[in-house]
Amino acid sequence: MSEQSKVVDARGTFCPGPLMELIAQMKQSQIGDLIEVWSTDAGSAADIPEWINKVGHEYISSIEVEGVWRVLVRKKK
Amino acid sequence: MKILVVGGGTGGTIVANNMARRLHHEMKAGKARITMLSASERHMYQPGLLYVAVGRMAPDELYRDQKGLLEPSIEFHVDPVETFDFKENKVITKSGRTHQYDILIISTGSRMMPESIPGLAESAETFYTEESAIKMFKRLREFQGGKVVITVGVPHKCPMAPLEITFMLHDYFKERGLLDKVQIHYTYPIGRVHSLENVAKWAKPEFDRLGITYETLFNMKEVDATNSILKSEEGTEVKYDLLIGIPPHKGMEVIEKNSIGQSGWIPTNRNTLNMDGEFKNVYVLGDTTNIPISKAGSTAHYEAEVVAENVASIVKMGVPVREYDGKVFCFIEAGKDKATYAMFTYNNPPDPKEPTQAVHWFKMAYNKLYWSSVRGIL
Ligand SMILES: Cc1cc2nc3c(=O)[nH]c(=O)nc-3n(C[C@H](O)[C@H](O)[C@H](O)COP(=O)(O)OP(=O)(O)OC[C@H]3O[C@@H](n4cnc5c(N)ncnc54)[C@H](O)[C@@H]3O)c2cc1C
Numbered sequence: 405m406s407e408q409s410k411v412v413d414a415r416g417t418f419c420p421g422p423l424m425e426l427i428a429q430m431k432q433s434q435i436g437d438l439i440e441v442w443s444t445d446a447g448s449a450a451d452i453p454e455w456i457n458k459v460g461h462e463y464i465s466s467i468e469v470e471g472v473w474r475v476l477v478r479k480k481k
Numbered sequence: 482m483k484i485l486v487v488g489g490g491t492g493g494t495i496v497a498n499n500m501a502r503r504l505h506h507e508m509k510a511g512k513a514r515i516t517m518l519s520a521s522e523r524h525m526y527q528p529g530l531l532y533v534a535v536g537r538m539a540p541d542e543l544y545r546d547q548k549g550l551l552e553p554s555i556e557f558h559v560d561p562v563e564t565f566d567f568k569e570n571k572v573i574t575k576s577g578r579t580h581q582y583d584i585l586i587i588s589t590g591s592r593m594m595p596e597s598i599p600g601l602a603e604s605a606e607t608f609y610t611e612e613s614a615i616k617m618f619k620r621l622r623e624f625q626g627g628k629v630v631i632t633v634g635v636p637h638k639c640p641m642a643p644l645e646i647t648f649m650l651h652d653y654f655k656e657r658g659l660l661d662k663v664q665i666h667y668t669y670p671i672g673r674v675h676s677l678e679n680v681a682k683w684a685k686p687e688f689d690r691l692g693i694t695y696e697t698l699f700n701m702k703e704v705d706a707t708n709s710i711l712k713s714e715e716g717t718e719v720k721y722d723l724l725i726g727i728p729p730h731k732g733m734e735v736i737e738k739n740s741i742g743q744s745g746w747i748p749t750n751r752n753t754l755n756m757d758g759e760f761k762n763v764y765v766l767g768d769t770t771n772i773p774i775s776k777a778g779s780t781a782h783y784e785a786e787v788v789a790e791n792v793a794s795i796v797k798m799g800v801p802v803r804e805y806d807g808k809v810f811c812f813i814e815a816g817k818d819k820a821t822y823a824m825f826t827y828n829n830p831p832d833p834k835e836p837t838q839a840v841h842w843f844k845m846a847y848n849k850l851y852w853s854s855v856r857g858i859l
Contacts, residue, residue, distance in 0.1 A: 416827040417773045417807065419640050421676040425773045427700060428636040431729070432743050451672045455698055458715045 409438035414448075415472060422448035423455060426477070430461070433479045438464075441475045449473040482513045482796050485582035487562050487572065489519030489547045491527075491855060492588035492767030492781030498857040499789035501552035504796055508554050513796050515554070516582075518574060520561040520589075522547055525611070526851050528778065531645055531814070534608035534617045535653045538848075543611070550856055562589075565739045567760040584762050584792055587747065588785070589736065591638050591768035591776055595728040598634065600704030605632070605726030608646065620723065621653065626662030627722025629654075632701045632711055634729030635670050638768055638776035641823075643667070643727055644675055644684055645814040650725070651691050652817035665692075666719060668699035668711075680813065680823055680833050687815065701726070730776070732769045746771035751827070752804040754788055764788045774827075775809050782854070783808040812844040820844050 412429050414422040422443035429439055441452060449466050452475045456463040462478040486497045497517050507513040524547045532538035548557050564573040571581045593609040595602040606617040629650060633643045647667050654663045667674065667688065673681035674688065674695055688695055700714040704724065711719050731737075732745020741747050741756075748757035749770035756763040766788055767781035774780055784805055791801035807827030814820045815836035822840060823831035853859040 412773070414773045418678075418825050418830050419676045419775045419809070419823075420636065420773070421671065422773075423671045424635055424676055427670055431635070447678065454672060455715075458698055459700075 407438055409440040409476060412439060412441045415442050415444045418445075421445065422475075423451045426452060426475075427455075430479055435479055435481060437479045439477050439479065441473075441477070443473045443475065444471055446473070449475060452477065482507075482583045483581060484513065484515045484584045484586070484792060484796075485572065485580055486515065486517040486586045486588065487519075488588035488590060488767070488769075489517055489521065489524060489557070490588060490590050490767065490781070491778040492590075492785045493517060493519065493586070494524065494547070494550055494855040495782055495785035495857065496586055496588065496766065496789045496792075497555050498550075498552050498855070499786060500792055501554050502857060503789060503793035505554070507796055514556070516556040516558070516580060517551065518558050518560055518562055518572070518580065519547060520559070522559045524550055524855070526848070527609075528639070528851075529848060530608050530611065530614045531642065531649065532848075533611070533614040534646070535621065535649050536618050537817075540611050540615060545852055550852065552857075562735060563738075565735075565741060567763060570762070582762075584764070584795070586764045586766065586788060586792070587736075587756070587769060588765070588767040588781065589733045589769050591730045591732050591745065593637075593728040594634075594731050595726065597729050597731075598701050598703060598726075600706045601701065601726050601728060604704045604706040604709070605724040605728075607726050607728060609638075609728070617725070621650075624659075624663075624723055626659060628664045628666060628720065629723045629725065630666045630668065630711060630719055630721035631725045631727075632668050632699070633670055633727045634701060636776065637727050637730050639811075640676055640775045640777065641811045641813045643669065644680070646725060646727075647693060648687075648691075648816045649814060651693060656817070664694065666721075667693055667695040668701075668713070668719065669695065669697050670700045672697050677823055677825075677831055677833075679831055683821070683833055683835075730768075736769060742769075742771060745769065751807065753791075753801070754784055754805055764792070774807055775811065777809060777811055778851075779808075779810045783810075812840070812847065814841065814844065 560574040608614040736745040766784035819836040820841035825831040
């Protein structure tokens with residue numbers, strides 16, 4: 405069975421925005437948890453990996469389907 | 482039909498008054514009843530705290546008696562809810578009373594959690610409560626120069642407050658003739674100076690023009706109070722002489738205790754504003770929803786109008802009529818005498834204009850008009 409990820413559905417929202425929603429979700433998660441952010445903002449497809457790498461979490465993948473970016477990350481610390 | 486509103490802040494007051502007006506005849510005929518339970522007999526205009534923190538408003542100007550803000554037909558009790566029993570359609574309060582309902586609306590707001598960041602509560606000034614805003618102003622008055630660092634926790638209510646306090650501090654020090662001895666340094670959790678891209682585009686050159694420095698992708702991790710150093714999750718450090726913190730927030734404890742929502746944020750449908758799950762007679766609005774939009778009074782206001790109209794039409798016709806479109810309107814103070822605003826929905830990003838004096842005066846007027854607005858007169 406594949407591992408379940410928590411979904412942060414930030415589609416169509418501008419403020420606080422997908423990265424800030426991910427940061428908030430990270431705080432509520434356990435080390436090892438998978439989190440998938442859904443976003444309609446192209447910028448966050450770049451912002452999220454940058455922040456993930458800077459802090460030292462794990463960036464897994466990013467795909468775009470019909471204008472929705474799905475960015476998958478894992479909490480590492 | 483028994484309608485119960487839990488929370489007497491911005492969202493709760495607007496939804497209750499709006500419903501009472503729409504259901505005037507039904508209430509008179511004994512077909513509908515509205516009860517509000519809150520944790521305080523007073524209602525605070527929270528945006529005013531920003532002005533208290535820089536000495537431009539007195540704390541008593543922020544309060545009104547809650548009962549006086551409500552339509553007389555609304556039954557009001559200061560008796561906070563301790564237990565939610567959705568299966569039995571009832572809540573139990575601190576005093577031990579049980580209130581049954583047919584429709585429940587939860588708007589219990591959010592609270593700052595400085596203790597969630599090691600060292601923050603002891604070392605930072607903040608302005609999200611009356612007590613802290615007064616303490617911050619006293620500290621500002623004594624401050625004779627040095628590095629002022631602004632730091633922002635996630636999530637927090639009022640997304641405009643970080644920028645506003647920064648511009649207001651700049652003007653406060655300018656007025657005191659202290660600017661040449663003060664360095665203002667702004668930090669922000671994501672990769673630009675504000676979450677709204679267009680607001681960030683406007684604010685960044687403003688910071689450059691005013692000599693305000695900034696560091697983005699900065700999430701506070703801990704404060705070393707002994708050495709006056711703020712450390713970030715991203716591995717950077719900044720030394721401060723005066724630390725101004727907007728702490729991370731949570732919803733109210735009662736939400737977590739009843740296992741309704743992690744960190745006090747209740748899972749809520751972004752369009753219908755129903756609580757997620759099987760209990761379709763429960764609505765949620767304001768800060769306590771988990772909807773990924775601004776935790777702001779204006780959000781609570783627009784959501785409350787939708788819920789009120791829907792509840793009234795459920796009473797009259799058995800079905801709701803409207804959906805919430807994500808509308809938010811926020812003023813942005815850009816100093817002591819200029820302001821702009823941002824308005825957006827789920828589908829339309831904001832496009833803030835150049836700050837003007839006229840918008841600032843409109844915001845100053847709104848600081849008073851708020852009371853008419855929650856009464857539903859505006
Ligand atoms: C410094 C500052 C500046 C701000 N500036 C702005 C601004 O410029 N523009 C803007 O739009 N917003 C602003 N806000 C945000 C705004 O004040 C809040 O987002 C808004 O008040 C949220 O409304 P609410 O109804 O969700 O919660 P609140 O207004 O906080 O009300 C919550 C209510 O629930 C009650 N309660 C709590 N626990 C219980 C319980 N167990 N049982 C019953 N009742 C309970 C409380 O007593 C209170 O009456 C600002 C906030 C601050 C602190």
